[in-house]
Amino acid sequence: MTRSGFFVVLEGPEGSGKSTLIGPLAQRMRESRVDPIIVREPGGTRAAEIARQALLDPEHPVGPVAELFLYLAARADLVETIIQPALASGRVVLSDRFALSTEAYQMVGRRLDPALVRAANHAATQGITPDLTLILDLTPEVGQARQLAAGKRQDRLDRESLEFHRRVVEYYLAVEGEGVRHLDGSLPPDQLLQAAWSVVQAAAPSVFRVAVG
Ligand SMILES: Nc1ncnc2c1ncn2[C@@H]1O[C@H](COP(=O)(O)OP(=O)(O)OP(=O)(O)O)[C@@H](O)[C@H]1O
Numbered sequence: 001m002t003r004s005g006f007f008v009v010l011e012g013p014e015g016s017g018k019s020t021l022i023g024p025l026a027q028r029m030r031e032s033r034v035d036p037i038i039v040r041e042p043g044g045t046r047a048a049e050i051a052r053q054a055l056l057d058p059e060h061p062v063g064p065v066a067e068l069f070l071y072l073a074a075r076a077d078l079v080e081t082i083i084q085p086a087l088a089s090g091r092v093v094l095s096d097r098f099a100l101s102t103e104a105y106q107m108v109g110r111r112l113d114p115a116l117v118r119a120a121n122h123a124a125t126q127g128i129t130p131d132l133t134l135i136l137d138l139t140p141e142v143g144q145a146r147q148l149a150a151g152k153r154q155d156r157l158d159r160e161s162l163e164f165h166r167r168v169v170e171y172y173l174a175v176e177g178e179g180v181r182h183l184d185g186s187l188p189p190d191q192l193l194q195a196a197w198s199v200v201q202a203a204a205p206s207v208f209r210v211a212v213g
């Protein structure tokens with residue numbers, strides 16, 4: 001598949017600051033004359049928002065396999081209708097979570113069969129992988145404390161055991177590979193933004209030029 005855009009994904013456990021970071025990071029991009037397409041998972045299309053509602057409803061829980069496929073249905077629709085066309089037309093896409101979240105939560109957290117999760121995830125993404133993944137490292141205790149302090153309504157994954165969240169965090173901490181960069185999620189927001197922006201610029205200096213004049 002030909003691609004000319006640039007795909008940046010924010011990952012990390014609950015409360016690590018992804019949704020807080022994404023707006024200011026997008027603003028830095030705009031200041032360097034790049035207008036990113038911003039998406040969050042699960043969601044972003046009608047079908048994906050319906051899947052999101054089904055997934056996050058604590059009153060009507062679904063089992064681990066149904067959960068996997070609801071996330072992947074949402075991702076498949078988002079990739080097909082927004083992410084793939086945007087990248088193909090040369091746009092920068094900035095996403096709050098992507099396929100790595102499914103590995104962390106459904107494969108490692110829920111202990112689903114890795115071969116199943118990886119194959120199904122690959123189908124949902126059409127093989128599209130991020131050019132840059134920023135993982136915000138944070139302990140589950142601090143993440144949960146932040147969510148509680150902010151009065152966030154806890155969804156089904158938030159309510160999972162500390163043991164579940166520890167597995168998720170350990171998995172995130174160990175991820176490495178091309179295009180994967182870890183950031184210290186315990187930094188104050190302005191310092192985290194600066195660190196993230198430096199990494200983004202270094203990853204694609206020809207895309208994110210510093211604005212002049
Ligand atoms: N760098 C930071 N330092 C301190 N507190 C922060 C920081 N970033 C975010 N917070 C606070 O932590 C809480 C969770 O942040 P946020 O919603 O951005 O996390 P998230 O990674 O998107 O979580 P989730 O995976 O549950 O969506 C919010 O109350 C936010 O104000």
Ligand SMILES: [Mg+2]
Pocket residue numbers: 018019020096
């Ligand atoms: Mg968030």
